Amino acid sequence: MPFVNIRITKENGEPTKEQKEALIDGVTELLAKVLNKNKASSVVIIDEIDTDNYGLGGKSITNVRQENKKI
Numbered sequence: 001m002p003f004v005n006i007r008i009t010k011e012n013g014e015p016t017k018e019q020k021e022a023l024i025d026g027v028t029e030l031l032a033k034v035l036n037k038n039k040a041s042s043v044v045i046i047d048e049i050d051t052d053n054y055g056l057g058g059k060s061i062t063n064v065r066q067e068n069k070k071i
Helices: 017-035 061-070
Strands: 003-010 043-050
Touching: 003 017, 017 043
Parallel strands: 003 043
Antiparallel strands: none
């Protein structure tokens, strides 16, 4: 049974429900096409991560993106 975990940031109202459904469908189709996996047993989980909950270079991604807007 294939298991795929997608981690994506939550911001600007995205990902929407429709986008998540498209990701789940698309990844499932890709597993079936490339690896010949049974769609019925393919698991796709989407973790939505708030940009305050991870960092890069000692700063939260929220702060990194705010700083990049100023440049």
